[in-house]
Amino acid sequence: MPSNNQNAAVTESGRWRRIDLKLGEINQLFNSMDPSPFNDKDLDHDAEEFIVSWAHEYPPDEPIMLRIYLEQWPAEDPRELIPEAIHNYFSYRAKINRLEFRRLMKQGRASLAIGLVFLAACLLTSKMLIAPMALPGTSVLQESLTIAGWVAMWRPMQIYLYDWWPVRRMGHIYANLSRMPVEVINKREA
Numbered sequence: 001m002p003s004n005n006q007n008a009a010v011t012e013s014g015r016w017r018r019i020d021l022k023l024g025e026i027n028q029l030f031n032s033m034d035p036s037p038f039n040d041k042d043l044d045h046d047a048e049e050f051i052v053s054w055a056h057e058y059p060p061d062e063p064i065m066l067r068i069y070l071e072q073w074p075a076e077d078p079r080e081l082i083p084e085a086i087h088n089y090f091s092y093r094a095k096i097n098r099l100e101f102r103r104l105m106k107q108g109r110a111s112l113a114i115g116l117v118f119l120a121a122c123l124l125t126s127k128m129l130i131a132p133m134a135l136p137g138t139s140v141l142q143e144s145l146t147i148a149g150w151v152a153m154w155r156p157m158q159i160y161l162y163d164w165w166p167v168r169r170m171g172h173i174y175a176n177l178s179r180m181p182v183e184v185i186n187k188r189e190a
Contacts, residue, residue, distance in 0.1 A: 017058040018065050019051055022187070025072040029082065039085045048089075055173045064180045069187040083182035094174035101167045108159035115153040122149030 023029055031042040043051075055064055068082060126145040 015063065016065050017062050018067055019054045020067050020069065021047065021050065022069045023047075023071070026070060026074050026078055026082070029068070030085070039081060039088055041085055041089070043086070043089050051177065052173060055177055060169070060172050060176070064176055065183070066177075066180055067183045067185060069185050071187045073186045073188065079184045082184045086182050087178050090174050090178035094171060094178055097167065097171040097174050101164065101171060104159060104164060104167055108156055108164075111159060112153075112156035115156050118152040119149035122146065122152075 021029075029044060029047050031044050034042045042048075051066065058064060066086065070078070122145040126142045
C-alpha cells in the first residue's frame with residue numbers, strides 16, 4: 001500500500017507532470033496474489049488507484065512521469081524491471097479499455113436497432129390502428145404508444161451521447177501511463 005505522504009508535482013521545465021509514489025518495499029507496488037512473472041504482474045489496487053487518480057487530475061495532452069521512491073532497495077536492481085512491469089500493466093489496461101469501448105458501441109448499435117424497430121411499431125400502431133377509431137380514450141392510448149416508443153430510444157441515446165466519454169477518457173489515460181517515463185529511486189541515496 002502506498003504511504004500517506006505521497007504527492008505529485010509539476011516539474012521538468014513546467015511541462016512534465018510528475019507523480020511521486022513513496023513505498024517501503026517493492027512488494028507494495030504489485031498485487032501479491034498474482035502468480036505471473038514479475039514484469040507481467042498486476043499492480044496493487046491502491047497503487048494503481050493512486051497513479052490513475054493523479055493522472056485524472058492532469059490535462060490529457062500533458063506528459064506524465066512516475067517517480068517511485070523505495071525505502072528498502074531489493075537485491076536485484078529494479079530500475080529496469082519496475083518500468084517494464086508498469087508499462088506492461090497499463091498497456092494491458094489500455095487494451096482491455098479498447099475492448100470495453102467496442103463492446104459499448106456494439107451494445108449501442110443493438111440498442112439502437114431494437115429501439116428504432118420498437119419506436120416504428122409503436123408509431124405505426126398508433127397511427128394506423130388506433131387513430132381511425134373515434135372511441136373515448138384513443139388519444140390517451142395514441143400518446144402512450146408514442147411515449148413508449150421514444151422511451152425505448154433512451155438507452156441508445158444515453159450510450160451515444162454520454163456513456164462513451166468516460167470510457168474513452170480512461171483509454172487515453174491508460175495509453176499515456178503505458179508510455180510514461182518511470183524512475184525508481186533508492187530513498188536512502190536520494
